[in-house]
Amino acid sequence: MEAGFDVGSRLRHLRKSRDLSQRELAKRAGVTNSTISLIEQNSVSPSVSSLKKILDALPVSISDFFAGDAPSQPQPFFRADEMTDIGDGHLSWRLVAARRPDRSMSIIHERYPPGADTGTDMLEHDGEEGGVVISGEIEITVAREVAVLRAGDAYYFDSRLPHRFRNIGNHECVIVSANTPPTFSDGGQELHHA
Known part of the structure; x- marks a missing residue:
């Protein structure tokens, strides 16, 4: 992942903004609750396919996930x-x-x-x-x-x-x-x- 990009914090922010528990997001994504927890703590670096499954459950595209909330000027x-x-x-x-x-x-x-x-x-x-x-x-x-x-x-x-x-x-x-x-x-x- 990009140096300096906080995958865990970004995922936590998106999950909470949708009022989802880690357990509910894990269930929707078809992954374990511990997977969500470890990613949010930045204890593991998820594969693209794992991250994609989780983002699809929100739903958020990979592009939007890494773009963050504030788009830059063209x-x-x-x-x-x-x-x-x-x-x-x-x-x-x-x-x-x-x-x-x-x-x-x-x-x-x-x-x-x-x-x-x-x-x-x-x-x-x-x-x-x-x-x-x-x-x-x-x-x-x-x-x-x-x-x-x-x-x-x-x-x-x-x-x-x-x-x-x-x-x-x-x-x-x-x-x-x-x-x-x-x-x-x-x-x-x-x-x-x-």
Whole structure:
């Protein structure tokens, strides 16, 4: 997660603003009560999929979670240290313009270390996504199609199709991707790799 971003406090604030107990949020999200407690205490760093399940139960998108309550004024340029990392501490997904109000798309600088995997549960959500592999290689499954993409290769698909990303190589894979709508999902039990 982004250095300096207090995941625990943000989750606690959102939970309390919706007048939910830790137990009720855990029940809605399908996770244990201790999971919510440990995240709120910053004792554990949740995976993106775990955090997504919890946020879907509120419902709050990953983008909105990391954007915070006060959007920034629109600006055209962003330095590397100004992008919000919405990864899970192992995978890095840096979101461009996370705090920009009324964003119409998400642009993400993704880094997958060797062995990284979005998980055996295939991801599905409304929208479309595409990207270009900058370095390394990534195995992408979309519905029943599987391909290994390398630097310069690209993908574009309907995000409602079940999909998965895995770095099967020995080097980090870097991807620059975009998806729309920018919220990844607007509730339900949907997940996204970014």
